[in-house]
Amino acid sequence: MSNAPTSEVLLRQIERFQGRVLLAGLPADALLGDLPQARGWSWHAGDARQLEGRYPDRCHFGATPPEGPFDAAVLFLPKSRELTDYLLAALANCVPDGELYLVGEKRAGVERASKQLGEFGRASKLDSARHCQLWHTHIDGAPAAPDLHALAQRYELPLADGPLQVVTLPGVFSHGRLDRGSALLLEHLDKLPTGHLLDFGCGAGVLGATLKRRYPQSQLTLLDVDAFAVESSRLTLAANGLEGEVIAGDGIDAAPENLAAIVSNPPFHQGVHTSYAATEHLLRQSARHLASGGELRLVANSFLKYPPLIEQHLGPCRTLAEADGFRIYSARR
The missing domain is CATH 3.40.50.150 (Vaccinia Virus protein VP39)
Structure with a gap:
C-alpha cells in the first residue's frame, strides 16, 4: 500500500519518530507499519476501522486523545481552523516536555496553521516536499488539556x-x-x-x-x-x-x-x-x-x-x- 504524501514527508525524517509517537488525524495508509511504536488517533470512523483492522489496538477513535504519555505527537492538518486549535492544545498536553509536529498540504493552509503551532513554542519548518510541509516545536512543561x-x-x-x-x-x-x-x-x-x-x-x-x-x-x-x-x-x-x-x-x-x-x-x-x-x-x-x-x-x-x-x-x-x-x-x- 502506498503512503499519503503527508506520511512520506514524515518518513523522510523517520529518525524523529522512533519512540512513543501519537499520530493524530493520520491517513488510512501504511504509516503505522513503518513506525512500530507509534499510536494513531482518528476521529474518522472509516479511517479508524481500516487502521484498527490492519494494526490491532493501535488506533484510538474519538473526540479526545488516548491516554499517554507520548514522547512526540504529530497533527495531520484538518480542514477547520477551530478544530486545529483544539487538537494542537490536546496534543501539547499529551507531550509534556516533548515534541509537537504539524504536517499538511500547502493548499490546505499548513503555512497559515504553523502560526497556530507557534502559540505553543517557536515553530520551525523542517521539510517541504510532495506539496506538503512539516513543522515542529518543542513543548515546555505540560499545558492544560483543553475542555472540548x-x-x-x-x-x-x-x-x-x-x-x-x-x-x-x-x-x-x-x-x-x-x-x-x-x-x-x-x-x-x-x-x-x-x-x-x-x-x-x-x-x-x-x-x-x-x-x-x-x-x-x-x-x-x-x-x-x-x-x-x-x-x-x-x-x-x-x-x-x-x-x-x-x-x-x-x-x-x-x-x-x-x-x-x-x-x-x-x-x-x-x-x-x-x-x-x-x-x-x-x-x-x-x-x-x-x-x-x-x-x-x-x-x-x-x-x-x-x-x-x-x-x-x-x-x-x-x-x-x-x-x-x-x-x-x-x-x-
Whole structure:
C-alpha cells in the first residue's frame, strides 16, 4: 500500500519518530507499519476501522486523545481552523516536555496553521516536499488539556413547536449556525412514515432532534462518520431533553435495517477535496435499510443529478421543494 504524501514527508525524517509517537488525524495508509511504536488517533470512523483492522489496538477513535504519555505527537492538518486549535492544545498536553509536529498540504493552509503551532513554542519548518510541509516545536512543561465541551457553540432555532437548542463542536459542519440546505429540509419534514427514523450524516443533530420532537413515538438513530459530530449530536439531544441513539460509522452500511425513513442533508466534503461518494452510496444502498414503504427524504444542491440514481435504486423520485439552490427529494421503497 502506498503512503499519503503527508506520511512520506514524515518518513523522510523517520529518525524523529522512533519512540512513543501519537499520530493524530493520520491517513488510512501504511504509516503505522513503518513506525512500530507509534499510536494513531482518528476521529474518522472509516479511517479508524481500516487502521484498527490492519494494526490491532493501535488506533484510538474519538473526540479526545488516548491516554499517554507520548514522547512526540504529530497533527495531520484538518480542514477547520477551530478544530486545529483544539487538537494542537490536546496534543501539547499529551507531550509534556516533548515534541509537537504539524504536517499538511500547502493548499490546505499548513503555512497559515504553523502560526497556530507557534502559540505553543517557536515553530520551525523542517521539510517541504510532495506539496506538503512539516513543522515542529518543542513543548515546555505540560499545558492544560483543553475542555472540548467549553469550545462548543450554542444557538437557538425558532421552530413552529418551540425553540430548539443546537450545540456544535469545532470541525462539525455548519459550526455555530444553520446551513441553508438543512433550513429548507426542516420546513419539509411532515408526513413521514412512523417507526424507526435515521438522521444520516447527522452533524450537530439538528434534523434528528427536530424529528424526535415532531415524531416522539418514533425510535431515532443518528449516524455520522465524524467523532466530533457524534459528540455534538449527543449534546444537542441532551440540551433538548430528547432521546436517540447516536452511532459512529462510515456511510449507510453502518445504519440499522428496517427503517421507516432516512432523512439526510448528506455530506459531500472529505478534507480539502469535494467528494459525493458517500451520498451516491447512500442512494444505491438505501433500499436495503428501508422497510417496505419506507421513505428516503434528502436535501441536495439542485445541480446534482441525484433523481436518476434514486429512481434506479429505490423508486419514483418526487421533488418536494426548491429554494436557494437546493431541492428536497423524496422516494419510497
